[in-house]
Each structure stands twice: as C-alpha cells, then as structure tokens.
Amino acid sequence: MLQNSNSPRSRTNCYSCGLRELCLPVGLEEEEISAIDFLINRWSKVKRGGYLYRAGTNFQSLYIVRSGFFKTYVLHEDGREQVTGFHMPGEMLGLEAISTNVHTCHAVALENSETCEIPFSKLEEAGRIIPSLMHHFHKIMSSEIVHNHEAIALLGGMKAKERLINLLLNLSDRYAKLGYSSSKFSLFMTREEIGSYLGLKLETVSRAFSRLQKDGLIKINSKIVQLNNISWLKQRNQNNYPAIKDMNEDAKLQ
Amino acid sequence: MLQNSNSPRSRTNCYSCGLRELCLPVGLEEEEISAIDFLINRWSKVKRGGYLYRAGTNFQSLYIVRSGFFKTYVLHEDGREQVTGFHMPGEMLGLEAISTNVHTCHAVALENSETCEIPFSKLEEAGRIIPSLMHHFHKIMSSEIVHNHEAIALLGGMKAKERLINLLLNLSDRYAKLGYSSSKFSLFMTREEIGSYLGLKLETVSRAFSRLQKDGLIKINSKIVQLNNISWLKQRNQNNYPAIKDMNEDAKLQ
DNA sequence: CGTACGTTTGACTCTGTTCAATTGCCGTGG
DNA sequence: CCACGGCAATTGAACAGAGTCAAACGTACG
Numbered sequence: 001m002l003q004n005s006n007s008p009r010s011r012t013n014c015y016s017c018g019l020r021e022l023c024l025p026v027g028l029e030e031e032e033i034s035a036i037d038f039l040i041n042r043w044s045k046v047k048r049g050g051y052l053y054r055a056g057t058n059f060q061s062l063y064i065v066r067s068g069f070f071k072t073y074v075l076h077e078d079g080r081e082q083v084t085g086f087h088m089p090g091e092m093l094g095l096e097a098i099s100t101n102v103h104t105c106h107a108v109a110l111e112n113s114e115t116c117e118i119p120f121s122k123l124e125e126a127g128r129i130i131p132s133l134m135h136h137f138h139k140i141m142s143s144e145i146v147h148n149h150e151a152i153a154l155l156g157g158m159k160a161k162e163r164l165i166n167l168l169l170n171l172s173d174r175y176a177k178l179g180y181s182s183s184k185f186s187l188f189m190t191r192e193e194i195g196s197y198l199g200l201k202l203e204t205v206s207r208a209f210s211r212l213q214k215d216g217l218i219k220i221n222s223k224i225v226q227l228n229n230i231s232w233l234k235q236r237n238q239n240n241y242p243a244i245k246d247m248n249e250d251a252k253l254q
Numbered sequence: 255m256l257q258n259s260n261s262p263r264s265r266t267n268c269y270s271c272g273l274r275e276l277c278l279p280v281g282l283e284e285e286e287i288s289a290i291d292f293l294i295n296r297w298s299k300v301k302r303g304g305y306l307y308r309a310g311t312n313f314q315s316l317y318i319v320r321s322g323f324f325k326t327y328v329l330h331e332d333g334r335e336q337v338t339g340f341h342m343p344g345e346m347l348g349l350e351a352i353s354t355n356v357h358t359c360h361a362v363a364l365e366n367s368e369t370c371e372i373p374f375s376k377l378e379e380a381g382r383i384i385p386s387l388m389h390h391f392h393k394i395m396s397s398e399i400v401h402n403h404e405a406i407a408l409l410g411g412m413k414a415k416e417r418l419i420n421l422l423l424n425l426s427d428r429y430a431k432l433g434y435s436s437s438k439f440s441l442f443m444t445r446e447e448i449g450s451y452l453g454l455k456l457e458t459v460s461r462a463f464s465r466l467q468k469d470g471l472i473k474i475n476s477k478i479v480q481l482n483n484i485s486w487l488k489q490r491n492q493n494n495y496p497a498i499k500d501m502n503e504d505a506k507l508q
Numbered sequence: 509c510g511t512a513c514g515t516t517t518g519a520c521t522c523t524g525t526t527c528a529a530t531t532g533c534c535g536t537g538g
Numbered sequence: 539c540c541a542c543g544g545c546a547a548t549t550g551a552a553c554a555g556a557g558t559c560a561a562a563c564g565t566a567c568g
Binding site: 074076080082083084095096097098099100104105124127128131134135138139140141142143144145146148149150151152153155156157158196197198199 | 328330334336337338349350351352353354358359378381382385388389392393394395396397398399400402403404405406407409410411450451452453
C-alpha cells in the first residue's frame with residue numbers, strides 16, 4: 001500500500017496518481033514525469049465552502065483538482081455572483097490570473113477537496129527543458145478557451161431547458177472520463193449556482209428539472225440526477241458544433 | 255520611406271510596426287524582436303467578408319490582426335451563428351485551435367484587413383530560447399480567458415441595455431489603446447452580429463440603440479456611434495469587477 | 509434608377525423573472 | 539427519539555423583458 005492515495009509518498013508523485021492520463025503529465029515519458037513531480041511542491045486540502053484562491057489576491061501558482069469539486073465565479077458590480085465554471089478532478093484552475101498576476105475570479109470548493117499546486121514560474125522553467133510539457137500546457141489553456149466558447153454559445157442562444165440538458169450532458173461526459181457513471185451522478189452545486197452558471201434564476205432551473213422529469217428524460221432527487229436516455233438527450237440537444245458539416249454552409253457565405 | 259507600411263521590408267519587421275507595444279513583441283529587447291521577426295513568415299490580406307480560417311480546418315498558425323476588424327463565431331446545431339468575439343489590431347486569433355489542432359470557430363474579416371501569421375511550432379521553439387516571449391504569450395492566452403469570463407458574466411446577468419453599453423465601452427477602450435478616439439468610432443458589424451454576440455435579437459439591439467440615443471447618452475448614425483459621456487456610462491455600468499472591494503464581502507461568506 | 513440589404517418601429521406573444529407560499533431535508537439540541 | 543430551526547427546493551400566479559412577425563424606411567451598389 002505504498003501508493004495509497006493518503007500516503008505521504010504519493011503526495012508528490014504523479015507517476016502513481018490515478019489522474020495521470022487526464023492531467024499535466026499526459027504524453028510525457030517516465031523520466032519526464034519524475035521531473036514534473038519536482039514542480040509540485042505542495043498538496044493541499046480545501047474544505048467544503050473554503051476558498052482555493054480569491055479574486056484580488058496575487059498569483060503564484062496554478063492548481064489542479066485532485067479530488068472533489070470546485071466552482072469559480074466573478075462578482076457583478078451589484079454583488080451578484082456569476083459562476084464561470086465548475087471544476088472536476090484533473091482540471092486546472094488559475095489560468096485567468098497569468099495575464100495580470102492577480103486572480104480575477106474566486107475559486108470555492110463545493111465538496112471537501114484536494115489540489116496539487118504548481119508554481120507557475122517553475123512550470124515555465126520546466127517547459128523550456130521539456131517541450132512536450134510546455135506544449136501540453138498550451139493545449140490545456142486552449143481547451144479552456146474552447147470550453148468558454150461553448151459556454152458563451154450556450155448563454156447566447158439557448159432556452160432554459162436546452163441549457164440545463166447541455167450542462168447535464170457536459171457533466172455526464174466529464175464523469176465518464178473520470179471512470180464514474182455517466183448516467184447517474186451527484187450535482188454538488190445548488191439550484192442557484194446552476195442558475196448563475198446558466199444565466200437563469202433558481203426557480204427556472206427547478207422548473208426545468210421538474211419538467212424534464214415529468215417528460216421521463218431524467219430522474220432527480222435533490223442533488224442526485226439520473227439521465228434515462230443519454231443518446232436521445234444528445235440527439236435532441238447537440239452540444240458539439242459539427243465543424244466539417246458546416247463547411248458546406250460556409251462556402252455559400254463567402 | 256523605407257519603413258512605409260506597404261514596403262516589402264516592413265512586411266516582416268516588427269521593429270518598425272506601429273503595433274509593437276500592443277502585440278507579441280511587448281517587453282522584448284531589440285535583438286529579441288529581430289528574432290521573432292524571423293517567425294513571422296507571411297503577411298496576408300483578407301478582404302471584407304473573407305475568411306481568415308474556418309472551423310474544421312487544420313491548425314498551423316496563430317494570427318495577429320495588423321489592420322482591420324474581424325469577428326469569430328461558432329455555429330449552433332441548427333445553423334444559427336453565435337459570435338464569440340470581435341477582434342481589432344494587435345489582437346491574436348486562433349488560440350482555440352491549439353487544443354485539438356483543428357480550428358473550432360470561424361474567423362471572418364468585417365473590413366478589408368491585414369494579418370501577421372505565426373506558425374505555432376516555430377513560436378514554441380522560439381519561446382524556449384526567449385523566455386520573456388513565451389511568458390508574454392502565456393499572458394496573451396490568459397487575457398483571452400479573462401475576456402471570455404467577462405463575456406460570460408455579461409451574457410449571464412445583464413439586461414439588454416446594459417449589455418449594449420458594456421460592448422460600446424469595451425470597444426471604446428480598445429480604440430483608445432490603439433490611439434483612436436474613444437468617444438466616436440465606427441461599428442463594423444451589423445445589428446444582427448452585435449445581437450448574436452450579446453445574446454439578443456437584432457430588433458432588440460436596434461431598440462436599445464434608439465433608447466440610449468433618446469436618453470441623450472449616445473448619438474448613433476447607422477454604423478457611426480458617439481458616446482456623449484463615457485465616465486457617466488462607466489459609472490452607470492461597470493464592466494470591471496472591483497476585486498479588492500469584493501474581498502470584504504467574501505470574508506463574510508466563508 | 510431599382511433592387512437588396514440593413515435598420516427602425518409597432519403590436520402581439522411567450523419565456524423567464526419576481527414575489528410569495530409551501531414542502532422537504534438535514535443537523536442540532538432538548 | 540422526536541421537535542425544532544434553517545436552508546434548499548418546489549410550485550403557483552402575476553408581471554416584465556425580450557422574441558416574433560410584419561410593415562416601412564433608408565442607404566449602398568450594381
């Protein structure tokens with residue numbers, strides 16, 4: 001049991017980490033992995049409701065969720081919070097802060113969570129020596145941008161029910177990647193947080209859930225949701241933009 | 255007139271480029287600038303309505319707007335287009351494609367435009383040799399994420415009039431940085447494109463313009479807009495999230 | 509000069525918000 | 539163990555803001 005996740009050894013050991021194939025070390029050689037183990041100089045727990053970082057604080061490190069569940073949010077002028085994302089194990093937090101060296105959003109744990117901390121200056125140094133590490137880091141940042149574009153498309157063009165289905169399918173996919181059930185999982189966030197993320201009021205979220213349940217598409221019991229027919233939901237509500245097919249349409253436009 | 259912007263010489267010369275302080279070379283030494291001139295292997299024109307790249311095509315290069323005005327958009331399943339951003343000189347395009355090596359959005363010129371092309375693999379190579387270049391590139395990607403967060407906040411929590419004011423102030427700031435008037439400028443996009451970006455229908459955009467004009471806040475003549483009292487507009491409609499002030503509120507939350 | 513496109517404006521509809529009351533759930537303490 | 543309080547979630551009814559449909563106007567370009 002040397003590699004038990006609670007042993008001190010595994011605290012700074014990417015090699016034995018269950019998230020290895022989802023996280024920063026993707027695509028690295030064994031020796032390179034041990035090199036980045038070096039970077040990760042801390043391993044911290046954040047209790048439910050606790051802050052990983054706050055807007056306005058100085059940026060030093062990026063974080064990777066090791067276990068648990070986070071939300072990030074910004075505040076509107078009037079104090080209303082706008083959730084900008086939900087974050088699951090293997091996902092990186094803090095990328096927004098690189099531009100100004102100050103965090104521009106708040107990161108809160110919605111469950112008791114664990115994170116790996118990666119001092120950014122060290123990551124840049126290591127990236128110079130290990131090109132594939134740097135490249136993979138660029139991919140992570142880029143996919144964050146893609147993900148944001150999807151969120152913008154969702155907020156800009158979808159109705160309440162579609163937004164909710166989209167979020168559920170998105171969570172479903174991410175749980176699947178982690179090896180959990182894609183059809184039945186827990187929502188760690190409140191209706192209000194879901195609403196904030198989807199640009200809806202909590203009552204609207206609640207009504208949308210009720211309606212989806214009445215239509216037999218899902219089963220929902222407070223925080224536990226079950227998707228009855230994922231492929232049907234996906235068909236009814238594509239969340240990917242079929243790039244190739246689009247090309248024909250575009251040709252006409254030009 | 256060796257450095258005239260149409261001379262062949264200046265095509266690959268960052269040193270003499272008017273955007274030098276807004277673009278990739280920010281913070282580099284002179285010798286380093288000549289090193290990145292090396293990277294930029296093409297300099298292309300895109301006519302109004304033409305595509306810089308399309309979703310679904312392979313990713314090779316990033317682009318920087320040299321002159322003109324672009325929009326980027328993704329397509330919803332039903333073919334409706336969702337504008338994800340407007341892009342002015344000095345701004346970088348194509349960052350979304352790094353993650354998959356395929357462009358996930360379309361980039362169209364709204365005016366006759368010019369761009370610099372930066373092969374991404376060469377940029378990564380150069381970044382290994384010039385750490386400050388790599389670091390600045392990371393800042394650019396990060397600020398793209400911040401910008402997306404702002405767009406999400408706008409779409410998630412604002413009313414039509416607020417959204418429009420926000421866009422106008424945003425454009426105003428960006429024009430100011432380029433040395434143009436911040437109070438009177440041209441909108442290169444149609445009402446429909448504005449609406450798509452703001453998550454509104456074109457009629458709603460038009461009505462919002464009319465109302466702002468009737469209230470004396472702006473003057474609008476088809477595509478030319480004049481902001482009558484920028485500081486008042488800003489006060490009435492903050493588009494920054496005052497991070498420091500927020501800290502007090504947050505303390506209560508935890 | 510005429511067509512096509514973008515814009516403005518009005519009247520009506522509908523989705524989501526607001527306000528309010530009720531229910532359900534869970535942890536605390538009697 | 540049950541009663542209580544507090545928070546989250548549900549549901550209903552009235553309301554408001556944005557969407558839809560339609561008509562008319564302006565402007566740019568062939």
